Amino acid sequence: MIGYLDNAASTPVDVKVGLAITRQLDSNGGFGNPSSVHEYGELASQYITTARCDVAKLLTSSDKQIVFTSGATESNNLALKGLSLCKHIITTAVEHKSIIASCSFLEQNGVDVTWLKPNPDGAIDLDELSDSMRVETGLVSIAHVNNETGFIQDISSIAEIVKSKGSLLHVDAAQSFGKLPIDLTKCPIDLLSISAHKIYGPKGVGALFVRKGLEKKMTPQMHGGGQELGLRSGTLPTHQIVGFGVAASIAQESMEQDHEVLTRYKARLIDALGQIGGMHINGDVSRSVPNILNISFDGVDSDVLIHRVRNKIAISNGSACNSGAIEPSYVLRAMGLPEERVYGAIRISTGRFTESDDIELAIETLHEAVTFLRS
Known part of the structure; x- marks a missing residue:
């Protein structure tokens, strides 16, 4: 098997999740x-209630x-079109x-959308956000962690600004749920999106946190x-939801250890790949999650590089949300x-089941491939 770093x-x-689903x-x-x-039916409902509690516990909600x-x-x-x-x-x-697509759809149907651009490090300018707020601003939607660079937005400060202006805040937490502490009793987020398959659970199930009363x-x-x-009408998929709950429960227990191990892996990658020369880290690495590293190599196209290494390691050149x-x-x-950084960018993303051997294989493989392609 090739080293999985996507x-x-x-x-x-997770094996425990798979058993629970089965x-x-x-x-x-x-x-x-x-x-x-x-x-x-009552038994299935009880299983779902337990899973719902496990998911909520990880959000302190x-x-x-x-x-x-x-x-x-x-x-x-649902968060965007529902409002x-x-x-x-x-x-x-x-x-x-x-x-992006939902907001573009709403924009085409008469909703005014303001698109904020981040700084080169990935951060949203909080003053610009504040200045963009209007009396008629109904919703602000900003991701907690960027899915390509791993950059962590200052959601607490963003929430403070949004609430002071009397608007609602939606947060896409797909890349932070189960990896960073989220306490919805302290941070006034109104809507928050999460997914099971980002935390070692099954595909096809996720959730939206909805602040009490907002559903009306x-x-x-x-x-x-x-x-x-x-x-959200429809028969609930008990097996998937139970798997989601177990995955959330495991994440609750292992978050600190996962963070420590993945931080060590990321430091090793940065140190070793940096020795190749001409490597650039895209985004502020000091304000990013430990499991995502986005880098570019001078003179190397990402598509060519990924094709070169695909029989040894699985990496990507960004989000997997574009249907290939x-x-x-x-x-x-x-x-x-x-532009050369944009076209040369690759994303290496580690996880709970990443081994140190996978890291060393990635370093060796990328070193060989970059040297070959430059020659």
Whole structure:
């Protein structure tokens, strides 16, 4: 097997999570419809309640505020389009594609959207954010951690500005959930999107945290039986939700240790790859999560480099949200980085199951490939 270093795109399912999912699929598990009133439905409902509590615990929130969805993309769409009566939305030019596309859709349908551009280090200018707020600003949507560079926005300060102006705040936390502490009793975030497959859970399930009372002001994007506070109709996938809950519980226990190990791996990568020469770190590494490293090598195109190493290590040249489309990073371009850096950028993202051997293999493989391509 090749070394897997694309955990920001998706993580392998934890063995404990896989076992929990499998147990829900047989006749002794929660296979019943959780909306049914008989014993099988009640059992499935109980499993979902436990999972909802485990997810909420990782956010320090009430389980009553967790709306299960198919993933962060759906959560982002529900957050933005569910409040589509807003006259003005503020977001950034470096958001996940699901935010970019949703805001563009709303813009085409009469909503005024302000697109903030970050500094070259990845940070949003807080004064610019404050100056962009208007009386009619209904929602501000900013990601906690950028999915390409790993940069951590100052969400606490952003929330303080947004609340002082009387607006709502949505945070895409797909890349920070389970990796950074999030306390929604202290940070006044109104809507927050998360996903299971970024924390060693199954694909196809995520959630949207909805501040109490806000669900009454939102328009559901899927109509039907009125599940999930009336915001997301459809029979709940018990097995996936249970897997999500177990993944969240494991993340709660292992977050500190994961952070320590991945910080060590990142330092090793930066030190060793920096010795190749002509390497540039994209974004402020001192304000980024330890599992994501975005770098460029002078004179090396990222597509060519990734093709060269793909039989040894799995890395990417940015987000995996473009359905396989190869295009230069709109994130790095919005940060104002030189075109050669944009076209040369690769993302190395480690995870809980990354071994030190994977790191050393990546260093050796990239050193050989960069030297070869430059020659």
